[in-house]
Structure formats: structure tokens, C-alpha cells
Amino acid sequence: MTESRAGDLFQPGDLVNNTYRIEAILGRGGTSDVYRARSEISGRLAALKVLKAEFSSNEDFLVLLTREEEIREIRHDAVVRYSENNRTPEGHVYLVMDFIDGPGLDQKLKQGPMPPDQLLTVCKRVCEGLEAAHARNIVHRDLSPDNIILRDGDPSQAVIIDFGIAKDTNPGAETIVGNEFAGKYAYAAPEQLSGKTDTRTDIYSLGALLLANYRGESPQAGRNPMEVVENKKNPLETDGVPEPLKSIIDRMTAPDPADRFQSATAVLQALSNGGPVPVADDPVLDDATVIVPRRASVESDEVSVPPASIPPSSPPPARPKAAQEKGGRGGLILGGGVLAMVALGAGGYFSGVFDSFMGPIYPVVQPYTLVVEKREGLPPRATGFAPSEEVRTELTDEMTLQQGTADLTLASGDISPDWGQGVTSIVDTMADLDTWRVSVSGNSAEISGDTTDRQVHDTVMQAFVNGLPGGLTGDVDIELEPLFLAAASVQTVLDSMADCGPLDLIRPPSTGYGPDTSIAFSGTVAAETTMAALQSGLGAVAGDRPVEADVEVLNPSLCLIENFLPAAPPGPIGIDFRKGGEDEWRRPDGAFVVGENPIIDVILPRDIQDGYLSVSVIDVSGNVFHLLPNISRADNDITDLRKGDNGIKSVRVAYSLEESEKNGGIAFMVDDSALGKSKVIAIRSDKPLFTDMRPTTESATGYAEALRDRSRSQDTNILSINSKILTTVAE
Structure with missing residues (x-):
């Protein structure tokens, strides 16, 4: 507790x-x-x-x-x-x-490895819960050991908690936190780093946490955001994990979502079957491989449907009454004859003797899947099932023609008679696109791709204007990618991930970004996780264009104030940092170590002669210190602060310890209780910023609410806002 x-x-x-x-x-x-x-x-x-x-x-x-x-x-x-x-x-x-009374998997993780049978039980239970959530199009997005509690310590009573960043995937629903990254690095699926989530994201996270609890240690995602992004491209290390847990985790945590279990239901089916079922991208032994059907049993839930081209067998003739009633030699001879005939038939069936009039017999698979795709910078690849040697040969030849590979298994399934012809026709049509993907499950297909050539785009779309060939149904999504990337498209990504004030493009070209043009942007973010999400999210739209980020990572307290600051341009007012002591050395970088005394001066240029100056510090712990005005220094009229000096005027708002002891005023000493970034904000207004004097110290929330209330008043105009970061470190 x-x-x-x-x-x-x-x-x-x-x-x-x-x-x-x-x-x-x-x-x-x-x-x-x-x-x-x-x-x-x-x-x-x-x-x-x-x-x-x-x-x-x-x-x-x-x-x-x-x-x-x-x-x-x-x-x-x-x-x-x-x-x-x-x-x-x-x-x-x-x-x-x-209230769920029991330990979380994070507590179990600290206690050491969990037995495989318990983890398989947890997997089944959690998948049942995910199945219910996914049925309502709710994706958790943050599955980790601390979000699964074992009621009364029982793995079979695992409960999923904390849907705080869950995403509603219903059409038209808003993502709770925009498109930015959600989830913990160690357990997040690779696609989450670019803001993409679906039900398969939860499958990955569940597999990753199962592996962590088997090992008894949290996975090491990487030492920095870019290392995390690179590591997520690789499969998780499952050497030494016993079966069937290893195979289950391997399929759940495949880096490519298409290679994973496609649903929680699929994981449950694999668990009930004792391990993963074959999918399109599963490896095969060689080009002639066919799937050997399992021996049927009374416990099996699977139903194999024979191919439609094979007529059903006739029922065996009834045994003669005399043979049923009499034993002896005659009965034995008759039985032996039947056995011989059955053996001969089985031999002919499996050796292909009867193929000339029955057609080849391939085992039935469900679901019947095929994936053919060409990714950026990679040759095309076909993996999955083919209904005949002819279709397999055609697809293999097409892949060879495009310098690609084919890994196809002969199998029967519940598909249309012209399925093979339709698939080969679709693949041939897609060949001229830059990247493309054809994913088929039974008679349902999803077709996507992109190209920068309008003629190629229009030709492919025209080929499917009357629907898909071969009795297939499904969606076609072919995008026409412009050679120039519109600045507005990049700004949309930045806006969706901004969590600490605006993120702005730096000198965006009016005609858009060319293939080799750098994309530069600036701003502030609340955490390193946002930076990783930005890199990945921009990479998805920028392609090979270099991305340059002039971004400062702050913290939630500073960002809270940032979101409530009134809209105003920066002005010519400067903020100067010095180190307290005899020499008062300047610190242009604003960095101070434990034991040092920061001095803060506000510099008024010659052309700033009137108005009111408000100066505050928001520290790393979420406290706000009002340096000017405050109870002990209420006058913040710039005319009074100048005291007749019309030139460049330095106004001290945080003093050295010696000055504070002698003349009063606020002074700071850096200690190790709250290290990090603090922000000094100087606001110039035509009238006092607040009608009532703010306390010398208050919470960031209180100050944010005061700024919000002030923004509703039209009596005061904010002329400028300037700020500078002060950083405190241990040494």
C-alpha cells in the first residue's frame, strides 16, 4: 500500500x-x-x-x-x-x-519470473476482456503490467484497468490525445510511435508484457527516443521461452502489424488449439509444401469443408445379413477385401493417382489468406495460400518479373471458383504503383497503394471501377502522392501533436516541400515522448525529406502555463541571468548548479517608456513566484521603474543574497529538491495585468486560472510577452 x-x-x-x-x-x-x-x-x-x-x-x-x-x-x-x-x-x-483487490502484474514483475502456465492463463483472460472492448471499437493503447490486476492474486481473474488514453475507433470519433504517441515505450507497438493504433496495438503490448513477466524484468526499449524507434523495428528476443508461450508471444509481437494475430479472438483460438495457427506470412519448408491436415478428433472445434469440385463420397454398402450373423472364414475374407480396397483408395488419394479425374486434393484452411505487397525500397513479396499449382506458378512468375519473391502454400478453402484468376489480375494491375498491398482473406480483399504519377493512379482506379475480379469484394484505396508536400499537411501533423503551445514551421515554402527540401519547425513540448512521436509522425508524411527540429522539452507545469498565456507577440524586452557573488558573472545559457544564487534582471530598451511590467517564475515543481509586482514591491509602472532614466534600463527582480539581506527583495538559492527547467515570463501591458495583487507564491493551477479569467476581460491589452528558461542541475 x-x-x-x-x-x-x-x-x-x-x-x-x-x-x-x-x-x-x-x-x-x-x-x-x-x-x-x-x-x-x-x-x-x-x-x-x-x-x-x-x-x-x-x-x-x-x-x-x-x-x-x-x-x-x-x-x-x-x-x-x-x-x-x-x-x-x-x-x-x-x-x-x-476496486480490484489484488496485486498488479507490475508487482509480480518485481517479485521475479512468473510460470508459463500462469501467463497463458493471464493471456486468455485479458484477451477475453480485449475482445469485449474491441467489439465496441475501443482500443486500450497503454497495456502494461501496471494496468492488469490479478483479483485475489488469481491469474484467471485478471482485470484490465486504466483506459485513460483509450481510443474510440468508431468512424468519426475523436482520438483522446490527438494522433500523438500514447503508451509506455517498453510495451508500445512500433506503429504507436507514429500515432497509429488499432486492435493489433493491444495485441503487441499484451505479448510484450507477458514476455517481461516471464523474464521477471522490464524490457529495455532504448536509451533515447531515436534508439527506441530503431529497436522497435526488430522482433522481441524470446530465446529460452518454452512452447507454446514462445510461439504465442512471437506472433503477438511481430513488428509488422500484418504479421501479428489480427484480433484478440484469433489469440484465443490459438490458445485453445495449443499454439498459433498458420497465417499468410508463416514460413514454409519449400516451394512444394502443402499443409498436412490434423487427425480429426471428437474434441476438435475445427470443421474442414471439402473443395466444391470434389463430389461427396457415397455411403458404404450395407454389410450382408449373413456376414453380420456368421463368423468364420467367409467373414474374415470379406473384411480383408474391404481393408485392401480402403488401403488402395488411400494410396491413390495421397499419391495423386486419381488427380486426372478428381483434381488434386489439398487440405482445407481457415481463414484462407494471401498477402502480396511492395514496400518502399523493398522488392515485392507474396505470402499465403494458393488454390492450385497454376495460380501459384502465375503469382511466382509475376513476383520474379518484379524482382520479388513468393512463398505460397497449396491449400483449399471457402473461396470463389475464379479466386486465383482475380488475385493474379489484381497483382498485375498494381505493378506500376510506387508502393502497394493486396491483403485477401477468403473472398474479401483490401487493396491500397500510392503513386506520384497521375496517369498510373487513374489507370489503376479505372481497372477497379466496376468492382474486383474473380468474385472478390472489398475496398480499393490508391493515393496520388504529389511531388511537392504541402506545408499545410506538415503543419496538421505538428498541430495534432502539440502539447505545450504551438509548433510552427520555419520559413515553409509557398510551393510546398520538394523531394530533397528540409522541413524545419520550432516550439516547445511537454516530454521526450512527444519528441519521439514527432520524429515518427513527421517521418510518415515527410518521406525521405530531412527534418530539423528546434524544439525545447519543458515539463507539464510549464506547459500548463504556456497554454493559458494570453496571445501576444514577443517584444524587445530582454531577460538577463547572473550568478550572485562579488563579480556577478553573466550566465547567458541560464544554467545554475546546486549552491548557486541566480540573479534575474529585466532589460528595458530605450523605446519602452510606458506601460506595466509583470515578471513571474514558474519552477519545475509547479510553483509560481511573482517577482514583480508582489506584496513587498507593488509598483510595476514602467515610468516609475525607470526613475527618469530614458536609456536602456536594467530592472532587477531577483537579487543576490547580499542585496536581499541588506535591502530586501526576493533571492533564490539552488538546492537539489527541484532540479530542472524553470521559466521566467515578462509581460508588458497597458494597464495592470490583474485587478488584485497576486500572492508572492502560488500554484501553477491558480496562476493559470487567473490568466484564463483575465483573458475574458477586454480592459487590459497585452503589448508583449518575453520568456527565458532557467535550468538548475546537480553539478
């Missing part, structure tokens, strides 16, 4: 909204804390997820909590139940959910 702290919003014994009595704090997160509470009305235990104070008025975080509440429609014992969203009179927003 987590220990309570004095700074927690709620303490044991507190009564929330006259309903929930707080018993303990269960955990602390970046944006919210979770408490165990008991209803004073029903006596039911509940978990209260409470948004941290600094985020309680931030609409983005309120949307997160509201969407999480909406997931209450998922009714499954393996998914935590949500009931209500509410706000206390003090403004604290909280979400009520079921």
Missing part, C-alpha cells in the same frame, strides 16, 4: 462529496492519483481516480477522464467497471471505478 503524504489531495478519513470515505492512497501517476474509498451509503469499496489540481481546469485532461467514464458500456468481468465522473466543491475532478 502506498504511504499517504501531506501534499496529497485527500487523506485517510476525508469524506468526498458526502459519499466516499477515503481509506488509503493506492498509487500516484503523472496526471492523477488513485484512492481506495468506501461508499457511506452502500458500504461498497471503490477506487477514486482524482485528477491532479493543476490539470483539473485543463479541458484536454477533462476529456481524458470523460472518455474513460464512457467506457463503462463495456460489460465484461475482465474489464474494470466505471460508474461516474464528478467534481468536488473545491473543484477536484474524480472518476469512480470498481
Whole structure:
């Protein structure tokens, strides 16, 4: 159990909204804390997820909590139940959910490796919960050991919690946090780093956490964002993992989503069969490989349907009554004859003797899949099933013609008679596209591709104007990619990932970015994870164009203020840092180490003679210090601050320790309790920024709310805003 702290919003014994009595704090997160509470009305235990104070008025975080509440429609014992969203009179927003009593998989991870049979049980249980969520088009996006709790410690009672960044994939629904990265690096699927998620994303994360709990150690994703992106391209290391857990994890965590289990249902089927089932991209032994059907058993759930071209066998003739009633030599001879005939028939069947009038017999597979694709910079490749030697040869020849490869297995399935002809026709049509993909499952096909040649685009689209050939049905999505990338397309990606003020393109070309033109942008972000998502997301639209980022990584507190700052241009006012002491050395980079005394001066140029100056510092811990005006220094009229000096004027707002002791004023000393980035903000307005004097120190949330309220007033004009980062480090 987590220990309570004095700074927690709620303490044991507190009564929330006259309903929930707080018993303990269960955990602390970046944006919210979770408490165990008991209803004073029903006596039911509940978990209260409470948004941290600094985020309680931030609409983005309120949307997160509201969407999480909406997931209450998922009714499954393996998914935590949500009931209500509410706000206390003090403004604290909280979400009520079921209390699950038991250890999380993160706790089990710290205790060491888990047995494979327990992990397979967890896998089955969680997949059942995901199946229910995915059926409502809800993708979790953040599956990790800390988001799965074992009720009463029982793996068969695993429960998925924390759908806080879940994404509703229904058409038209909004992504909760835009298209940016969501999820933890170690367990995130590769495509999540570029903001792409679907049900297969959850499959990957579940496989990754199963592997971590088998090893008894968290996976090492990489030492920096770019290393993470590179590592995610490779399969996870599963050497030494026993079967069938190894095969299950390998298929769940394939780097390419197309190579994974395509649904939680597919994972459950594999678990019930004792291991993964064949898919299009599974390796085969050689070009002549065919699938050998399993021996039928009464326990099997699989049903094999014979090919339509093969007539059903006639029932065996009834045994003569005399033979049934009499034993002896005659009965033995008759039985031996039947056995000989059966043996002869089986030999002819499997050796192909009867192929001339029955056609070749191939085992039935379900689903019947084929994937043919050409990725950027790679030769085309065909993998999956083919219904005949002729179709396999045609597809192999087509791949060879395009300098590609084919890996095809002969099999029968529930497909149209002209399936092979349709597939080969589609593949031939796609050949001139830059990149393309044909994914077929049974008689359903998904066709996509892109080209920069309009004529090629129009030719391919015209080929499918009347539908797909060979009895196939499905969607065709061929994109015409312009040679020049519009700046607006890049800005859209930046806007979708901005989490700490705007991200702006630097000198975007009016005609768009050419094939070799660099894309440069600047701004601030809240975390390194955003930077990784930006690199990956821009890479998806930029192609081979180089990307240059002039971006500063701040922290959530600074970004909270950034989002509430009034809109105003930067001005000529400067901010100067010095180190306290006899020499007062300048620190242009704003970097100070533990034990040093930062001095802050605001520099007024000659042309700034009037208005009001407000200077504040937002530190790394989320506190705001108002340097000017404050209770001990209320006058911030620029005319008064100048004291008749019409030239360049330096106004000291944070003093050396000696000055503070002698004349008063705010002074700072760097200690190791809150190291990181703080932001100094200088706002010039035509009238006082606030009607009432702000306290010398307040929370970032309080200051943000004051800025928000001020923005609703039209009495004061903000003339300029200037800022500079002050960084404190250990040494």
C-alpha cells in the first residue's frame, strides 16, 4: 500500500462529496492519483481516480477522464467497471471505478519470473476482456503490467484497468490525445510511435508484457527516443521461452502489424488449439509444401469443408445379413477385401493417382489468406495460400518479373471458383504503383497503394471501377502522392501533436516541400515522448525529406502555463541571468548548479517608456513566484521603474543574497529538491495585468486560472510577452 503524504489531495478519513470515505492512497501517476474509498451509503469499496489540481481546469485532461467514464458500456468481468465522473466543491475532478483487490502484474514483475502456465492463463483472460472492448471499437493503447490486476492474486481473474488514453475507433470519433504517441515505450507497438493504433496495438503490448513477466524484468526499449524507434523495428528476443508461450508471444509481437494475430479472438483460438495457427506470412519448408491436415478428433472445434469440385463420397454398402450373423472364414475374407480396397483408395488419394479425374486434393484452411505487397525500397513479396499449382506458378512468375519473391502454400478453402484468376489480375494491375498491398482473406480483399504519377493512379482506379475480379469484394484505396508536400499537411501533423503551445514551421515554402527540401519547425513540448512521436509522425508524411527540429522539452507545469498565456507577440524586452557573488558573472545559457544564487534582471530598451511590467517564475515543481509586482514591491509602472532614466534600463527582480539581506527583495538559492527547467515570463501591458495583487507564491493551477479569467476581460491589452528558461542541475 502506498504511504499517504501531506501534499496529497485527500487523506485517510476525508469524506468526498458526502459519499466516499477515503481509506488509503493506492498509487500516484503523472496526471492523477488513485484512492481506495468506501461508499457511506452502500458500504461498497471503490477506487477514486482524482485528477491532479493543476490539470483539473485543463479541458484536454477533462476529456481524458470523460472518455474513460464512457467506457463503462463495456460489460465484461475482465474489464474494470466505471460508474461516474464528478467534481468536488473545491473543484477536484474524480472518476469512480470498481476496486480490484489484488496485486498488479507490475508487482509480480518485481517479485521475479512468473510460470508459463500462469501467463497463458493471464493471456486468455485479458484477451477475453480485449475482445469485449474491441467489439465496441475501443482500443486500450497503454497495456502494461501496471494496468492488469490479478483479483485475489488469481491469474484467471485478471482485470484490465486504466483506459485513460483509450481510443474510440468508431468512424468519426475523436482520438483522446490527438494522433500523438500514447503508451509506455517498453510495451508500445512500433506503429504507436507514429500515432497509429488499432486492435493489433493491444495485441503487441499484451505479448510484450507477458514476455517481461516471464523474464521477471522490464524490457529495455532504448536509451533515447531515436534508439527506441530503431529497436522497435526488430522482433522481441524470446530465446529460452518454452512452447507454446514462445510461439504465442512471437506472433503477438511481430513488428509488422500484418504479421501479428489480427484480433484478440484469433489469440484465443490459438490458445485453445495449443499454439498459433498458420497465417499468410508463416514460413514454409519449400516451394512444394502443402499443409498436412490434423487427425480429426471428437474434441476438435475445427470443421474442414471439402473443395466444391470434389463430389461427396457415397455411403458404404450395407454389410450382408449373413456376414453380420456368421463368423468364420467367409467373414474374415470379406473384411480383408474391404481393408485392401480402403488401403488402395488411400494410396491413390495421397499419391495423386486419381488427380486426372478428381483434381488434386489439398487440405482445407481457415481463414484462407494471401498477402502480396511492395514496400518502399523493398522488392515485392507474396505470402499465403494458393488454390492450385497454376495460380501459384502465375503469382511466382509475376513476383520474379518484379524482382520479388513468393512463398505460397497449396491449400483449399471457402473461396470463389475464379479466386486465383482475380488475385493474379489484381497483382498485375498494381505493378506500376510506387508502393502497394493486396491483403485477401477468403473472398474479401483490401487493396491500397500510392503513386506520384497521375496517369498510373487513374489507370489503376479505372481497372477497379466496376468492382474486383474473380468474385472478390472489398475496398480499393490508391493515393496520388504529389511531388511537392504541402506545408499545410506538415503543419496538421505538428498541430495534432502539440502539447505545450504551438509548433510552427520555419520559413515553409509557398510551393510546398520538394523531394530533397528540409522541413524545419520550432516550439516547445511537454516530454521526450512527444519528441519521439514527432520524429515518427513527421517521418510518415515527410518521406525521405530531412527534418530539423528546434524544439525545447519543458515539463507539464510549464506547459500548463504556456497554454493559458494570453496571445501576444514577443517584444524587445530582454531577460538577463547572473550568478550572485562579488563579480556577478553573466550566465547567458541560464544554467545554475546546486549552491548557486541566480540573479534575474529585466532589460528595458530605450523605446519602452510606458506601460506595466509583470515578471513571474514558474519552477519545475509547479510553483509560481511573482517577482514583480508582489506584496513587498507593488509598483510595476514602467515610468516609475525607470526613475527618469530614458536609456536602456536594467530592472532587477531577483537579487543576490547580499542585496536581499541588506535591502530586501526576493533571492533564490539552488538546492537539489527541484532540479530542472524553470521559466521566467515578462509581460508588458497597458494597464495592470490583474485587478488584485497576486500572492508572492502560488500554484501553477491558480496562476493559470487567473490568466484564463483575465483573458475574458477586454480592459487590459497585452503589448508583449518575453520568456527565458532557467535550468538548475546537480553539478
